[in-house]
Amino acid sequence: MAVEGTWEIITGNQAAAIAAKLARVKVVPAYPITPQTTIVEYIASFIESGHMDAEYIRVESEHSAMAAAIGASAAGVRAFTATASQGLLLMSEVLHWAAGSRLPIGMAVVNRAVGPPWNIHVDHQDAMSQRDTGWLQVYISSNQEVLDTILMMYKVAEHPDVLLPFMVCLDGFVLSHTYMPVNIPRQEDVDEFLPEYSPPHWKLDPENPITFGNLALPEEYQEMRWSMDLSMRRALDLIEDVAEEFFQKFGRYHGGVTWKYKVEDADYVVVTAGTMASEAEVAVDELREEGMRVGLLKVRAFRPFPHRDVAEVLQDRKGVIIIDRSIAFSSGGPIGIEVRSSLYNISGSPPVVNYVTGLGGRDVTYEDIVEMTKDGIGRITSDRLRRPYYWYKLKPEYEKIELSEEVRL
Amino acid sequence: MGLGIPIIIPVSKPSKGAAGKTGLWRVEKPVVDEDKCIKCWLCWLYCPEDVITEGPNGFPQIDYTFCKGCGVCADVCPTKAIQMIKEEE
Numbered sequence: 202m203a204v205e206g207t208w209e210i211i212t213g214n215q216a217a218a219i220a221a222k223l224a225r226v227k228v229v230p231a232y233p234i235t236p237q238t239t240i241v242e243y244i245a246s247f248i249e250s251g252h253m254d255a256e257y258i259r260v261e262s263e264h265s266a267m268a269a270a271i272g273a274s275a276a277g278v279r280a281f282t283a284t285a286s287q288g289l290l291l292m293s294e295v296l297h298w299a300a301g302s303r304l305p306i307g308m309a310v311v312n313r314a315v316g317p318p319w320n321i322h323v324d325h326q327d328a329m330s331q332r333d334t335g336w337l338q339v340y341i342s343s344n345q346e347v348l349d350t351i352l353m354m355y356k357v358a359e360h361p362d363v364l365l366p367f368m369v370c371l372d373g374f375v376l377s378h379t380y381m382p383v384n385i386p387r388q389e390d391v392d393e394f395l396p397e398y399s400p401p402h403w404k405l406d407p408e409n410p411i412t413f414g415n416l417a418l419p420e421e422y423q424e425m426r427w428s429m430d431l432s433m434r435r436a437l438d439l440i441e442d443v444a445e446e447f448f449q450k451f452g453r454y455h456g457g458v459t460w461k462y463k464v465e466d467a468d469y470v471v472v473t474a475g476t477m478a479s480e481a482e483v484a485v486d487e488l489r490e491e492g493m494r495v496g497l498l499k500v501r502a503f504r505p506f507p508h509r510d511v512a513e514v515l516q517d518r519k520g521v522i523i524i525d526r527s528i529a530f531s532s533g534g535p536i537g538i539e540v541r542s543s544l545y546n547i548s549g550s551p552p553v554v555n556y557v558t559g560l561g562g563r564d565v566t567y568e569d570i571v572e573m574t575k576d577g578i579g580r581i582t583s584d585r586l587r588r589p590y591y592w593y594k595l596k597p598e599y600e601k602i603e604l605s606e607e608v609r610l
Numbered sequence: 611m612g613l614g615i616p617i618i619i620p621v622s623k624p625s626k627g628a629a630g631k632t633g634l635w636r637v638e639k640p641v642v643d644e645d646k647c648i649k650c651w652l653c654w655l656y657c658p659e660d661v662i663t664e665g666p667n668g669f670p671q672i673d674y675t676f677c678k679g680c681g682v683c684a685d686v687c688p689t690k691a692i693q694m695i696k697e698e699e
Contacts, residue, residue: 303619362615403621413621428618435615 206386206451213376216344216383217283217309217369218243220351222253223391224307226281228273230258230266234288235321236373237311241283263288267295267306274304274366275413277404279355279397281306285373286313286327293331299366300335300429302413303402305358306366307351308336312475312526313373314561322562323372325475325527329503329535335429337367337436338504340474344381346455347371352386352395353443361401362435370503372476374562386451394450433505440502458507460499463489464514467496469578472511472540473524474500477565481524484570495574500536508543515540517549522577524570524593526559533557533590541589552581558593569594624660632659632678638694640683644669646691653683653692 211219217240221229229248231241247253256273260266266282273280284292289310299306314324328338339354341347347369354367371377403411417425441457448454462482464470471481478499488495498514500507515521521544525534532538537555544550554577559565573593580586592603602608640653647669654662654670659678665671670692672683684692 301620303617361617362613364617402617403619410624411621412624413619415620415622417620425618425620428616431615432617435613 205390206384208382208384210380211344211383212239212378212380213341213344213347213371214239214309214311214378215243216348217351217371218247219385220348221281221307222247223348223386223388224279224281224352224355224395225392225397226255226307227278228256228258228270228280230260230269230273230280230282232260232263232266232284232288234263234285236313236377237283237285237288237309239377240309240311244281263291264295267292267299270306270308271295271299271302271304274299274306275302275403275405277398277400279307280304281308283309283311285311286315286321289327289331290315293334296331296334296336296366298414301425303364303429304366305355305364305398307355307358308366308368309347309351310368310370311373311377312370320561321373323375323476323526324560324562325370325525325535326560328368328370329527331368332504332535335365335433336504337363337365337433337502339367339369339440339501340503341369341371341376341501342455342476342479342499344376344379345383345453347376348383348385349447349451349453349455352391353440353447355398356395356443356446357436357439359398360436360439363432363439364402365429365432365436370475375476384453390450394447437502437505437507437509456499456501458502458505459510459514460497460501461514462497462499464496464498466494468494468519469522469574469581470496470498470515470518471522471524471570471574472498472500472515472536473570474503474536475526477524477526477559477570480565480567481570483567484574487567487571488574493574493578503536503539506539506543508539511540511543512547515544515551516547518551520578520581521551521553522574523553523555524559524565524573525555525557526565528557528560537590552586554580554586555590556593557590563594565594631675633675636674636677636679636697638679638681638696639674639677640672640679640681640692641695642670642672643691643693646689648689648691650688652686652688656682656686658682
């Protein structure tokens with residue numbers, strides 16, 4: 202286990218750009234959008250100064266950025282881009298094209314609230330609303346994890362059983378613009394871990410002309426979707442395997458499809474994702490000091506969703522408290538919905554309290570997580586679980602409306 | 611190391627008539643004026659349905675069974691030798 206490389210104090214966006222360089226990405230179509238902009242700026246400077254050997258394409262929109270990434274990946278090279286918020290939404294149509302064509306493109310999504318109203322701060326709505334495009338999605342808690350996960354996810358995405366694109370999702374500003382110490386692995390070690398991409402399934406080749414994206418009528422279409430679904434599920438084990446391989450080589454482990462903290466003896470488990478999960482570790486320690494046996498299950502992979510692992514960890518607990526930074530209007534938080542689906546048909550499925558909070562960058566501290574956990578435990582133990590989800594940290598005048606019995610759910 | 615998951619991809623060899631006998635629902639058809647044609651074969655290069663071949667006189671010949679009438683050939687023709695004519699005419 203070698204922990205070589207150099208230490209630098211960098212932002213999450215620098216970590217993403219350095220990861221693209223270390224992965225020897227060959228094409229980067231780029232369109233700037235806050236808080237992602239500096240990722241493509243750093244990459245531009247790497248290429249301009251000769252530190253990175255790649256084509257940089259200045260496109261006229263995010264839709265074109267993804268279209269160019271598809272073209273590059275279809276021609277058989279590793280492609281990378283980055284986006285956020287409305288930019289990701291503008292890409293939506295082409296996201297389906299990338300996944301359906303089975304092209305393992307990499308993308309950093311710097312999570313940001315969706316407008317209107319205009320807001321540049323963290324919120325998972327942008328990426329979570331794209332959950333059914335066929336892209337793998339991993340949510341990140343630290344700058345080191347950003348760098349390491351991009352390298353790992355190329356390996357998963359390019360595996361001959363997977364061949365799907367991936368998003369590495371990092372919280373806007375909380376990670377993208379915050380400096381942390383990050384170990385930058387040596388290029389030769391990364392090259393060994395992640396060899397050059399060579400498409401095992403198809404590529405554009407003038408010697409062997411093919412068309413892609415053509416018509417598939419009812420007798421063909423369904424199996425293509427089934428094949429994507431099967432690959433997505435296969436990625437669950439591969440994410441674990443690659444994380445283990447990364448640990449053996451670089452000595453760092455951020456979890457596989459989930460990350461568990463003090464869950465072994467826990468009566469109650471907090472489930473969340475992104476930087477709220479690192480806050481939740483502190484909250485768990487606080488609650489344990491007060492004598493409550495609480496653990497944390499961080500959801501790293503949101504697509505594929507680790508239903509089996511979630512069920513194994515959560516069954517037979519006294520209760521589960523899920524904290525979401527996104528709203529599926531009238532249904533709760535997206536993670537809350539998935540976790541319920543993991544638990545529904547198993548014996549020993551515990552009661553679930555789902556909180557929606559932190560939208561548009563509203564601060565969620567470890568103290569907030571302590572408070573939500575206590576509130577959740579209180580609801581579970583006193584049988585006050587009237588609703589599938591609750592809003593947390595609404596302004597008091599709105600909270601009164603929210604909690605009144607007249608609001609139907 | 612793989613489980614051999616079948617990767618079914620929307621990729622195929624270009625071939626005539628992949629979308630069925632498109633001549634049935636075509637609205638306009640391309641007609642070549644051999645007096646204007648300079649045999650540059652741009653129409654052949656751009657035809658998305660692979661329905662243009664060399665006819666008996668050496669000029670482009672269009673297979674109307676599979677031509678869907680998209681008009682790309684007429685559009686790219688540098689001498690305006692291809693006209694789109696309404697089917698009923």
